Amino acid sequence: MARALWAGSLSFGLVNVPVNVVAATRDLDLHFTQLHEKDGAPIEVQRWCSKENVEIPYDEITHGYELDDGGQVIVSDLELQAIEPRKTRTIDIEQFVDLPDVDPMYFDHPYFLVPAGEDDGSLRAYRLLSEVMSQTDRAALGRFVMRAKEYLAIVRQRDGALTLTTMLFADEIRDTKGIDDGHQKSHKPAPKQLDAAVAVIEELSTDWDPGKYKDRYRARLKRVVDRKRKGETIKAPEDAGPPEVPSDLMEALERTLEELQAGNGKRR
Amino acid sequence: MARSIWNGTITFGLAAVPIKVHSATEDKGVHFHQVHAKDGARVKQVRICSKEGKEVPYKQVAKGYEVRGGEYVMLDQEEIDAAAGEHSKVIVLDEFVQAEQIDPVFYDRGYYLGAGNDGQDAYRLLHDALERSERVGIGRWVFHNREYLVAVRPLDGVLALHTMRFGDELIDADSLDIPKPSRRPNRREIEMASKLVDSLHARFDPSSFRDAYRDRVLDLIKAKARGEEPDLPEAPEPQEDQDLMSALEASLGGRS
Numbered sequence: 189m190a191r192a193l194w195a196g197s198l199s200f201g202l203v204n205v206p207v208n209v210v211a212a213t214r215d216l217d218l219h220f221t222q223l224h225e226k227d228g229a230p231i232e233v234q235r236w237c238s239k240e241n242v243e244i245p246y247d248e249i250t251h252g253y254e255l256d257d258g259g260q261v262i263v264s265d266l267e268l269q270a271i272e273p274r275k276t277r278t279i280d281i282e283q284f285v286d287l288p289d290v291d292p293m294y295f296d297h298p299y300f301l302v303p304a305g306e307d308d309g310s311l312r313a314y315r316l317l318s319e320v321m322s323q324t325d326r327a328a329l330g331r332f333v334m335r336a337k338e339y340l341a342i343v344r345q346r347d348g349a350l351t352l353t354t355m356l357f358a359d360e361i362r363d364t365k366g367i368d369d370g371h372q373k374s375h376k377p378a379p380k381q382l383d384a385a386v387a388v389i390e391e392l393s394t395d396w397d398p399g400k401y402k403d404r405y406r407a408r409l410k411r412v413v414d415r416k417r418k419g420e421t422i423k424a425p426e427d428a429g430p431p432e433v434p435s436d437l438m439e440a441l442e443r444t445l446e447e448l449q450a451g452n453g454k455r456r
Numbered sequence: 457m458a459r460s461i462w463n464g465t466i467t468f469g470l471a472a473v474p475i476k477v478h479s480a481t482e483d484k485g486v487h488f489h490q491v492h493a494k495d496g497a498r499v500k501q502v503r504i505c506s507k508e509g510k511e512v513p514y515k516q517v518a519k520g521y522e523v524r525g526g527e528y529v530m531l532d533q534e535e536i537d538a539a540a541g542e543h544s545k546v547i548v549l550d551e552f553v554q555a556e557q558i559d560p561v562f563y564d565r566g567y568y569l570g571a572g573n574d575g576q577d578a579y580r581l582l583h584d585a586l587e588r589s590e591r592v593g594i595g596r597w598v599f600h601n602r603e604y605l606v607a608v609r610p611l612d613g614v615l616a617l618h619t620m621r622f623g624d625e626l627i628d629a630d631s632l633d634i635p636k637p638s639r640r641p642n643r644r645e646i647e648m649a650s651k652l653v654d655s656l657h658a659r660f661d662p663s664s665f666r667d668a669y670r671d672r673v674l675d676l677i678k679a680k681a682r683g684e685e686p687d688l689p690e691a692p693e694p695q696e697d698q699d700l701m702s703a704l705e706a707s708l709g710g711r712s
Contacts (some may be wrong), residue, residue: 283658337669369614396554401622449684
């Protein structure tokens with residue numbers, strides 16, 4: 189069974205479903221340790237007081253908040269604990285929303301919710317919530333507290349399980365004002381041009397198949413490590429430089445369509 | 457809008473769209489520095505060579521990948537950067553998929569795209585064509601010496617770009633072995649739960665949610681900056697569990 193990162197209950201109305209929060213992602217990145225280049229020995233990071241220039245033990249460290257005027261407010265662990273949100277064992281569902289209305293930009297980190305305990309009532313309540321939300325394409329919004337921080341979370345059904353995703357708050361998503369989006373009339377594409385662009389997109393369309401995309405960076409980094417281990421010299425590839433493209437958009441689209449259609453024709 | 461963090465070109469077919477990348481999100485969490493409680497001085501991180509016991513200047517720090525317990529392959533930053541791959545200034549959208557096929561779980565970080573120099577016509581064309589076809593363009597993006605899978609989609613009149621999670625980074629729901637109840641929820645339970653969901657249904661309004669914790673931390677900081685002692689909030693009473701049907705009924709308050 190996956191390790192619980194949080195245990196508590198999901199509560200909507202007066203229904204409580206005991207659940208555990210478990211990871212929905214796995215970290216496959218290569219992680220590096222800092223080494224001293226000269227002797228290859230691992231580097232140990234110590235915390236030093238910048239005034240006294242001596243190492244300080246962990247329990248002498250506290251939190252400093254820098255004010256705009258350059259001053260500093262010191263806040264202790266105890267003070268932070270005192271304002272920690274109290275209700276730490278419940279995911280309180282406040283409302284249900286239509287899932288398509290929630291732009292993916294709001295989605296932060298995904299987790300799964302799994303039923304805690306085997307009692308039949310809880311399992312059925314879990315299943316009930318999952319089925320009702322998936323039938324109506326709705327998701328639940330609620331708050332919960334994990335690691336002393338309160339999150340806004342969205343709970344929905346995916347592949348038969350309930351998922352919980354922490355969300356960004358509205359003020360953490362920037363306004364699109366000031367983005368040069370060429371909305372002025374003079375940049376509006378001609379109908380013929382738009383038709384051609386849509387035709388190119390349709391020619392290049394395929395089903396979303398996430399399994400086929402590999403993390404080539406991860407694979408290349410592994411190869412770099414392997415080659416280095418064998419004592420090879422590693423050099424960065426040359427930059428490909430800017431792509432060669434026709435300057436005329438319409439001509440570019442037409443040539444693309446010709447090439448794509450000729451290519452498809454050959455395959456058939 | 458904040459300045460761009462990357463400039464380059466998006467291509468689809470032979471058409472090229474000069475673009476600028478802007479961050480779409482910002483971390484509004486309250487961040488503290490570590491300070492020494494005794495004198496309020498900033499805590500600095502000092503790198504010590506575990507062999508020599510002496511401080512190591514940043515320039516002499518290399519990266520080590522542990523291949524076996526305690527055995528490292530040592531690389532410098534340049535060698536790690538070599539893994540980024542080529543095409544450093546181009547995002548080739550070589551596939552397009554229906555937006556609705558992509559579960560939001562795949563979207564990782566979000567960015568906005570703006571038109572690059574003299575690129576407004578091409579930008580608008582790509583935007584409008586994606587919008588009309590209800591498609592999302594898929595490509596690769598090299599950013600800060602790392603290659604990402606990205607999706608480009610229309611959003612509120614602009615183009616948005618997302619770095620994407622790879623399939624193998626996501627845990628499969630089947631592997632969770634979620635136990636099934638002895639019987640499926642019956643019709644009455646589904647009806648009541650649907651009513652409950654309906655009664656709590658609202659239009660998604662992101663601005664109605666505030667980060668209350670952030671507000672409390674900032675209030676604490678302000679109070680302390682004025683020399684005040686912070687108030688401590690009270691803990692609420694815990695609720696008791698009830699059985700499913702009576703909880704559903706009670707939640708609906710007789711409306712069933």
